[in-house]
Amino acid sequence: MRRPAPSTGRTVRLGQGLVLAGVSGFWLLASVGAARAPSYRLGADYLSALAAIGAGEPGWGLAMFVCGALALAGGAVVLRGSVPVAAALLAAAAGSVALAGAVRVACPLGAAGCNAGPSVLEPTTSGQVHALSVVAYQVFFSAALLTLAWAGRREGRVLPVVVGVGGAVVTAFLALDPLPLDPGWSQRLWVAVGHGVLVTVALCRPCVPTSAAGEQP
Numbered sequence: 001m002r003r004p005a006p007s008t009g010r011t012v013r014l015g016q017g018l019v020l021a022g023v024s025g026f027w028l029l030a031s032v033g034a035a036r037a038p039s040y041r042l043g044a045d046y047l048s049a050l051a052a053i054g055a056g057e058p059g060w061g062l063a064m065f066v067c068g069a070l071a072l073a074g075g076a077v078v079l080r081g082s083v084p085v086a087a088a089l090l091a092a093a094a095g096s097v098a099l100a101g102a103v104r105v106a107c108p109l110g111a112a113g114c115n116a117g118p119s120v121l122e123p124t125t126s127g128q129v130h131a132l133s134v135v136a137y138q139v140f141f142s143a144a145l146l147t148l149a150w151a152g153r154r155e156g157r158v159l160p161v162v163v164g165v166g167g168a169v170v171t172a173f174l175a176l177d178p179l180p181l182d183p184g185w186s187q188r189l190w191v192a193v194g195h196g197v198l199v200t201v202a203l204c205r206p207c208v209p210t211s212a213a214g215e216q217p
Helices: 009-036 058-079 084-102 125-154 158-175 183-203
Strands: none
Touching: 009 058, 009 183, 058 084, 058 125, 058 183, 084 125, 125 158, 125 183, 158 183
């Protein structure tokens, strides 16, 4: 079976830039959107509510989802040369995040406290698709990390296994909301850890199989 060509250094740098831009943009837009939503509380309220139907300025939240998808797409670019299955799974995760942003939850009383306080999350078909898209993201993301770990194991490298398995397990664990935290903080911790793992995969050369790290100029 023909081995895929390794990613060039230029391609990897492009992917790394997309990851950093996407992650930075995500948190910047989440912060601005939260600051501009009256009575929105970081600890109590969910990120998805910032883009909800009924939110005062949903554009911030929608752009936040776009940046989240962009970051994952950047990770796919970094890995596409030598771990194409992991790259495809990250691309699928990016699509899931984009879909989650497109099919918005309904918060008729606004983003503040939606499903975590006085506001009410209205059950809709789009809300159900949104929830399934979030689950799909985690499944694809964990699968991509486990695929990366398997590729590293085949090369006899420890760090890809540690980062891949550790990232897959920890993010899946946090997705279950197991910690005694307010819902907003719990969700933000889950997203932040996922972003940390993604940035590590993109920037840490020893953490990915050799041919994915961009040896070619």
